[in-house]
Amino acid sequence: MREITYVKAFTESLMQLMAEDENIVIIGEDVAHYGGVFHAFDGLWKTYGEKRVIDTPISEMGFIGMGVGAAARGLRPVCDLMFFDFIGVALDQLYNQAAKLKYMFGGDVTVPLTLTTAGGAGLSAGPQHSQSLEAWLAHVPGLKVALPSSPHDVKGLMVAAVRDDNPTVVVLNKRMLGTKGPVPEELYEIPFGQANTVRPGRDVTVIAVGRMVTEAVTAATELAKSGIEAEVIDVRTVQPLDSRTILESVRRTNRALVVHEAVTFGGIGAEISSQIQEEAFDYLDAPVLRLGAPFSPVPFSPVLERAYIPDSNRISDWVRRLLERSGG
Amino acid sequence: MTTTTEQDPMLALPPEVLYDLHRRMVRIRLFEEEAGKLMEAGRMPGFLHLYVGQEAVAAGVMATLRRDDVVTSTHRGHGHAVAKGADLRYMYAELFGKQTGYCKGRGGSMHINDLSIGMLGANGIVGGGIPHAVGAALAASYKGQDSVAVPFFGDGATNIGAFHESANLAAVLRLPVLFVCENNGYAEFTPQDRHMLLKDVADRAASYGMPGEIVDGMDAVAVYLAALRLVARARDGEGPALLEAKTYRYYDHQGVKGLRIPYRTQEEIDTWKERDAITALEQRMVNAKVATSEELEKVWSDTREEIAAAIEFADQSPDPDPADLLDNVYTV
Numbered sequence: 001m002r003e004i005t006y007v008k009a010f011t012e013s014l015m016q017l018m019a020e021d022e023n024i025v026i027i028g029e030d031v032a033h034y035g036g037v038f039h040a041f042d043g044l045w046k047t048y049g050e051k052r053v054i055d056t057p058i059s060e061m062g063f064i065g066m067g068v069g070a071a072a073r074g075l076r077p078v079c080d081l082m083f084f085d086f087i088g089v090a091l092d093q094l095y096n097q098a099a100k101l102k103y104m105f106g107g108d109v110t111v112p113l114t115l116t117t118a119g120g121a122g123l124s125a126g127p128q129h130s131q132s133l134e135a136w137l138a139h140v141p142g143l144k145v146a147l148p149s150s151p152h153d154v155k156g157l158m159v160a161a162v163r164d165d166n167p168t169v170v171v172l173n174k175r176m177l178g179t180k181g182p183v184p185e186e187l188y189e190i191p192f193g194q195a196n197t198v199r200p201g202r203d204v205t206v207i208a209v210g211r212m213v214t215e216a217v218t219a220a221t222e223l224a225k226s227g228i229e230a231e232v233i234d235v236r237t238v239q240p241l242d243s244r245t246i247l248e249s250v251r252r253t254n255r256a257l258v259v260h261e262a263v264t265f266g267g268i269g270a271e272i273s274s275q276i277q278e279e280a281f282d283y284l285d286a287p288v289l290r291l292g293a294p295f296s297p298v299p300f301s302p303v304l305e306r307a308y309i310p311d312s313n314r315i316s317d318w319v320r321r322l323l324e325r326s327g328g
Numbered sequence: 329m330t331t332t333t334e335q336d337p338m339l340a341l342p343p344e345v346l347y348d349l350h351r352r353m354v355r356i357r358l359f360e361e362e363a364g365k366l367m368e369a370g371r372m373p374g375f376l377h378l379y380v381g382q383e384a385v386a387a388g389v390m391a392t393l394r395r396d397d398v399v400t401s402t403h404r405g406h407g408h409a410v411a412k413g414a415d416l417r418y419m420y421a422e423l424f425g426k427q428t429g430y431c432k433g434r435g436g437s438m439h440i441n442d443l444s445i446g447m448l449g450a451n452g453i454v455g456g457g458i459p460h461a462v463g464a465a466l467a468a469s470y471k472g473q474d475s476v477a478v479p480f481f482g483d484g485a486t487n488i489g490a491f492h493e494s495a496n497l498a499a500v501l502r503l504p505v506l507f508v509c510e511n512n513g514y515a516e517f518t519p520q521d522r523h524m525l526l527k528d529v530a531d532r533a534a535s536y537g538m539p540g541e542i543v544d545g546m547d548a549v550a551v552y553l554a555a556l557r558l559v560a561r562a563r564d565g566e567g568p569a570l571l572e573a574k575t576y577r578y579y580d581h582q583g584v585k586g587l588r589i590p591y592r593t594q595e596e597i598d599t600w601k602e603r604d605a606i607t608a609l610e611q612r613m614v615n616a617k618v619a620t621s622e623e624l625e626k627v628w629s630d631t632r633e634e635i636a637a638a639i640e641f642a643d644q645s646p647d648p649d650p651a652d653l654l655d656n657v658y659t660v
Contacts, residue, residue, distance in 0.1 A: 062489075065494065075470060097460070102659060105439060105441040106435065107656040
């Protein structure tokens with residue numbers, strides 16, 4: 001299969017989706033003429049014109065809210081938030097409006113809005129351009145949240161997100177934009193709420209979010225050299241969360257480690273860990289561990305940032321710790 | 329306010345328009361007065377933000393709109409829903425939290441909506457609905473329809489980012505939006521001179537390169553004429569405008585009796601009530617012999633009957649079933 005980059009998979013999904021459905025419009029800062037700051041929207045404006053690819057002022061609350069209203073009136077807007085960190089200035093329109101209109105209006109309104117954004121650390125982008133805030137959004141009934149971990153998943157999850165009649169958020173990982181991988185040329189959907197067992201294993205389950213999937217697979221390959229077989233699960237979407245796949249795996253391996261880039265405290269790992277102990281306590285040979293970032297803003301200095309983000313070495317260490325603690 | 333019938337611009341309007349304005353205002357007034365009584369009697373849960381006093385604004389603007397024109401509203405939104413043509417039975421049922429309510433008991437007083445009549449919801453977040461109207465205008469314009477969108481909001485909301493971002497967006501994208509500010513002089517309990525240094529909200533329009541006009545919000549005819557012009561302009565593709573209606577709410581920010589906080593004087597309240605929009609229009613109509621007092625009184629009595637039936641409907645309606653609590657969290 002041909003290989004394309006993570007960001008090209010994103011662009012291609014929109015290029016093809018827009019051909020399929022004329023109600024899709026793209027709204028955001030610098031998405032039209034410039035093609036987006038990460039070139040994620042390159043070529044869309046030339047292909048579909050100003051009517052469907054709309055440059056906006058720097059008004060995230062305004063244009064996401066405009067997307068909500070347009071969605072309620074029959075369009076299928078894709079609004080782009082340049083950096084995930086900017087969500088704060090627009091959050092009302094996402095969690096009080098997009099997420100709630102359907103429910104609080106008694107089902108009279110649907111909001112098929114997709115918010116795309118770029119999160120994650122590792123580019124020395126500093127404390128306000130590097131965060132992983134998915135747990136905030138996963139906490140809001142009415143929203144769906146995906147964090148694709150490969151070019152293949154970017155396209156499949158984008159197709160599912162844009163076709164979904166609910167408000168969806170797709171969080172791209174900035175550090176993966178240039179990562180290449182096999183991507184089918186045709187449109188395909190990866191359903192939300194369906195985790196991906198990236199690597200099978202019998203000794204431990206590593207549940208990873210977004211780019212941490214890659215690190216977990218690297219760690220698993222390394223651990224295999226010592227005879228430790230780690231199963232790696234990519235959650236793909238944190239809302240809905242595929243608890244069934246996670247629990248089924250942990251009941252087999254009896255040990256679980258959750259890994260994400262977001263700070264550990266209150267992260268999605270806390271939810272996953274809690275579900276495991278509630279639903280599979282009797283299967284556990286060790287406490288469920290969580291590996292995330294320390295409770296600090298994302299630092300700028302490359303030295304500090306490397307210390308901040310979990311990586312494959314740390315994942316390996318934590319897996320070994322988990323196995324050492326095991327009684328069984 | 330025009331007092332001499334010889335000069336009254338009302339006379340240029342067909343009588344049907346005046347009957348329509350009058351009827352819309354009476355329906356709002358009685359809907360709200362009865363809602364207030366129900367709240368006082370402990371028959372309704374939650375908050376109640378009464379629209380009484382501001383009727384001329386909703387009536388005057390809505391009378392210029394078509395069914396497919398979209399409005400968004402505020403926490404003080406009953407008047408907009410009634411004036412846009414909402415069914416009073418489903419409104420009361422929602423206020424009662426019943427399954428037959430507009431929101432199936434999930435929204436309450438602050439979230440009445442009905443897309444079939446272009447009511448894209450009242451909103452509990454100040455300024456929260458304004459961008460939705462801009463989006464509705466975008467959708468209409470994208471689809472080549474000539475409908476317009478009208479967000480209603482108060483003076484207080486013009487201090488929030490959603491207003492400014494929406495106004496600028498609508499202007500830059502040249503969308504068919506009429507921003508209607510109902511300036512009732514207070515942001516909750518804070519008077520206008522303590523929440524902005526401008527005397528007129530309409531002046532804010534200049535920042536976005538759109539026209540801003542002021543109208544007497546106690547005069548339904550004046551509101552109607554101003555909105556008629558600005559809506560036509562938006563419909564013709566000439567872009568958005570801001571209409572500021574100076575008006576007053578008779579009741580407190582929330583509830584009926586109020587919190588007994590002396591943030592307004594009785595004299596101020598009485599002065600505004602002397603200019604009551606419904607009484608004023610009735611006097612003009614009778615003076616101009618457009619209607620008799622008896623005909624106008626019949627509108628009140630007919631509406632009272634309609635409202636009594638609507639309250640009865642709401643009262644007799646079933647509560648929502650807790651088994652359906654999760655309905656409509658997601659579209660499935």
